[in-house]
Amino acid sequence: MSDALPDEALSKGWYHAIDLAPGSTTRGSVDLRAIASKVLPERLDGLRALDVGTFDGFWAFALEARGAAHVIATDLDRFHHATWPPRQREANAKEAGENEPGARFGLAHRVLDSKVERVITGIDEIDADRLGGPVDFAVIGDLLLHLRDPVGGLERVHAALNPGGRLLSLEQVSVPLTLRFPLTAVADLETGYTRMNWWEPNLRAHRDWLRTAGFEPRLKRIYKLAAAGAQAKWHSAWIATKR
Ligand SMILES: C[S@@+](CC[C@H](N)C(=O)[O-])C[C@H]1O[C@@H](n2cnc3c(N)ncnc32)[C@H](O)[C@@H]1O
Numbered sequence: 001m002s003d004a005l006p007d008e009a010l011s012k013g014w015y016h017a018i019d020l021a022p023g024s025t026t027r028g029s030v031d032l033r034a035i036a037s038k039v040l041p042e043r044l045d046g047l048r049a050l051d052v053g054t055f056d057g058f059w060a061f062a063l064e065a066r067g068a069a070h071v072i073a074t075d076l077d078r079f080h081h082a083t084w085p086p087r088q089r090e091a092n093a094k095e096a097g098e099n100e101p102g103a104r105f106g107l108a109h110r111v112l113d114s115k116v117e118r119v120i121t122g123i124d125e126i127d128a129d130r131l132g133g134p135v136d137f138a139v140i141g142d143l144l145l146h147l148r149d150p151v152g153g154l155e156r157v158h159a160a161l162n163p164g165g166r167l168l169s170l171e172q173v174s175v176p177l178t179l180r181f182p183l184t185a186v187a188d189l190e191t192g193y194t195r196m197n198w199w200e201p202n203l204r205a206h207r208d209w210l211r212t213a214g215f216e217p218r219l220k221r222i223y224k225l226a227a228a229g230a231q232a233k234w235h236s237a238w239i240a241t242k243r
Contacts, residue, residue, distance in 0.1 A: 009107050016104075018057035020111045026104075028056065032141075036062050038043055039168060039220050039237045042141075044068040047136040052157060053125055053143035060116045063139065064191040071116045072131050074123070075101040081122065083148050085198060086189040092195060098142055123153040134162045141170040142235075143210065145190075145197045154213035158242055167240045169217070172225070172233040177202035206236050215240035222239040223231075 009020055010027070020205065040062060049068035051060035053075055057179035060073035076082055078095030079100055102118070109116060121130055128134040138157050145152035157167060177186050177200075185205035190197040201209065203222070210217040217240040225235050 006107070006111065008196060009111055012104070012198070014056055014104055018056060018058055018061060018108050020108065026056070026108070028058075030058075030231060032062075033228040034221050034226060035170075035221070035223055035237070038223075039170070039239075040066060041067065041137075041138045044137055048072075048133065050074070050131060050135040050138040050157070050160065052138060052140045052153075053146075054105060054118070055101055055110050057116065058112075059139040059141055061108065061112060061114060063137070064116055066170065068137070070132075072135065073116050074119045074121050074126060074131075075105070076122055077102070077120045079196035082123075082146060082196075083124075083197055087194050088191075097186055105121050123147065123156055124149075126156040128160045131160055134160055134165070136162050136165050138165070139168045139170070141168075142172065143170050144169070144201075144206075145199055148198055149201060150201075150209050151212045154209060154215070158214045161242045163242060165242045167210075167215060167242070168220070168237065169206070169240055170204050170235055172200060173206055173222075173236045174200045174202050175234050177203075178204070201238055203216070207238065210238055210240045214243050217241075 014026040014028040017031040018026045027074045043066055045067035046069050049063040049071045051073045054060045054073035060071050064071045085091045147153045174188055185208040187201040187205045190200050207217050217238040221237040222238050223235055225233055
């Protein structure tokens with residue numbers, strides 16, 4: 001860790017709560033620290049790991065802290081490169097400003113003296129070559145909901161994993177649709193009333209997205225995201241093994 005903790009690291013608003021030093025945590029609106037210890041393997045020593053859609057980098061730094069030999073964190077260069085629902089694209093691009101992926105990640109990376117490699121790519125362009133080789137463990141958190149084609153995105157990550165490789169997939173799930181259709185995969189198309197979301201799956205749909213892409217998913221956890229206000233949604237976390 002570098003000596004001085006820049007004031008800017010603690011004063012600005014963050015998406016992720018990240019421990020930058022003992023007693024110094026970024027003021028993130030989303031705190032994944034408690035759930036990470038429940039859903040991530042304790043150690044990932046020697047493995048090549050991938051965090052897709054890293055944003056401030058919480059999952060990437062958590063993979064590094066668990067001993068992964070090499071961690072790649074992918075994200076878009078610009079917010080407006082996302083496949084936001086078409087009618088919201090212009091408004092989202094205008095509002096991006098401070099929220100551009102990369103700025104806070106760079107700061108945390110520097111303060112943590114991290115070796116995580118940042119690769120600019122949309123999930124749809126991910127492949128092993130682009131990542132410098134296949135990976136053994138991947139995380140995708142709260143990203144499939146932003147994709148028009150969640151299974152297509154998962155397929156790309158499936159192809160980038162080594163045989164037997166594992167994916168931790170964490171997404172918000174609809175409680176009403178899970179209770180009403182426990183055995184049927186259904187998803188709410190949210191484009192009519194959210195700015196950035198395509199889908200909110202029920203529990204079965206999250207599982208079946210993973211199965212359809214070629215994974216063998218095992219439910220790891222259902223939890224409420226530790227987050228501010230409306231972001232505190234119910235989530236499911238699956239460990240999905242590449243078949
Ligand atoms: C809600 S944040 C989630 C951040 C983090 N993965 C987590 O679990 O907290 C969504 C992230 O996905 C990225 N993203 C959105 N659309 C993407 C796409 N088509 N391909 C890759 N990343 C994308 C955004 O830039 C942002 O970093």
